[in-house]
Amino acid sequence: MKELILICGGIFGTLSLIFGAFGAHALKKTFTEDHLNSFETGVKYQMYHAVILIICGITFPFLSSLQIFMGWCFIIGILLFSFSIYGLTWSSARGKKIKILGPVTPLGGLFLIIGWLLLTINLAEIAVYLNP
Template sequence: MTQFALAAGSLYGLIGVLLGAFGAHALASKLSADLQAIWHTAVQYQFYHALALLAVGLLARQGMAGASMMTATVCFALGTLIFSGSLYVLAFSGIRWLGAITPIGGVLLIVGWAALLWPIVRS
């Protein structure tokens, strides 16, 4: 799971740079201001959680492995995919009902942070 966390964090960071640049350059004149803001939010959250995945992977390498770290990894990876992914599709397509999926990703991200906090507080 350590390797997965590090790989997913690196991949999300890489894709975040690409999608951030794509949004700033290729989509800037094509999206309305509110859809640009949605795209920007997706990129921000993707970067935050790319870094979170890298932190989880590094903490696991330092000996903080366990069920909590596995839960944090899965929740950060899936939560980012659902949260940011739904916002990217919403911004690109303008299909507003996709915003209803976004909170599922947000809940997973919250659970991921709680799972990361748990072994720290417990020790």
């Protein structure tokens, strides 16, 4: 699991750079300012959470179910949150908004929130262990 977390962090980080550059240059001609802002939100959140995945992969052994669930929450959250935003903005700019993606974005956000809560619990356990 630890390897998956690190690999996903690297892939998501790389993709956020590619998507960010694509949004900043290629999409300016076809996206409105609102579309670009939404797309940028997806890119930023993807990068933030790619970094968190890498930090978690370095920090935790991913032997407990709590750590494994945390990792999956971040991975699923990134996929649902950021990629639904990409799909929504892309389809909306083309005049054929994929409405099913609308409820997916907050569901992805919920997974990210749960991931952060689990990260906090895991960090608290480390703090208790290091400072009895």
